[in-house]
Amino acid sequence: MAASESVRIAEAHMRFVEAWGRMGSVWGISRTMAEVHALLYITGRALCTDDVMELLEISRGNASMSLRALVDWGIVSRVHKRGDRKEYFVAEQDVWTIFRSIVRQRIKREVDPLLASLYEVRDDLAPASATRTDPDVKARVEAMIDFLELCAALGDRFAGPTGPGLQLAASLLARNHRVKRTD
Numbered sequence: 001m002a003a004s005e006s007v008r009i010a011e012a013h014m015r016f017v018e019a020w021g022r023m024g025s026v027w028g029i030s031r032t033m034a035e036v037h038a039l040l041y042i043t044g045r046a047l048c049t050d051d052v053m054e055l056l057e058i059s060r061g062n063a064s065m066s067l068r069a070l071v072d073w074g075i076v077s078r079v080h081k082r083g084d085r086k087e088y089f090v091a092e093q094d095v096w097t098i099f100r101s102i103v104r105q106r107i108k109r110e111v112d113p114l115l116a117s118l119y120e121v122r123d124d125l126a127p128a129s130a131t132r133t134d135p136d137v138k139a140r141v142e143a144m145i146d147f148l149e150l151c152a153a154l155g156d157r158f159a160g161p162t163g164p165g166l167q168l169a170a171s172l173l174a175r176n177h178r179v180k181r182t183d
Contacts, residue, residue, distance in 0.1 A: 013039070013043065017035050024038075030066065032056070032062050033069055035056055036052055036067060036070060037075060039056060040052075041091040041093070044091075046081070046089060048087065048088050048089070049064060049087070050086070067089050070089070070091075073101055074101040074104075075097075077089070077090055099159075100160070104159050106155075107151075107152055107156075107159075111155070112152065115148050118144060119145070122138070125137065125138050
């Protein structure tokens with residue numbers, strides 16, 4: 001491969017990493033975590049912490065924390081190379097598996113705690129305080145709980161750890177609701 005082509009590919013990789021990092025910060029995860037994932041995904045090969053630090057120009061602590069979080073999310077795996085004492089990391093390459101893992105983590109970290117809080121609110125509005133509580137307030141809380149329980153159930157159904165649920169759901173929705181983007 002010619003040097004100019006190699007540089008062009010490296011620049012394209014970094015543009016992908018930057019774009020994924022911007023998207024990750026909008027989704028509520030650290031930009032660095034998203035960039036580490038993007039780097040591992042786009043290169044398609046196992047990298048050690050030192051490689052990640054060098055390529056992204058980040059500290060060892062930042063690289064280690066991001067890699068550990070990505071492993072916890074299930075979108076990066078640890079791998080070992082024979083004869084090398086370093087720990088290497090590789091990103092899941094199947095986009096549907098990645099997004100199933102992300103959906104499951106978002107439900108676990110955002111929807112489940114919100115539901116727990118709403119259950120407490122509902123309990124505080126229990127019949128003992130019925131005379132002092134606007135019935136519409138209870139109805140609004142129940143409607144929100146019902147909606148979030150439905151979202152969590154759909155997430156469990158379509159973003160389970162295995163199977164084509166998310167891909168199937170997306171395909172069915174796209175086929176049945178041809179939406180033209182206006183932006």
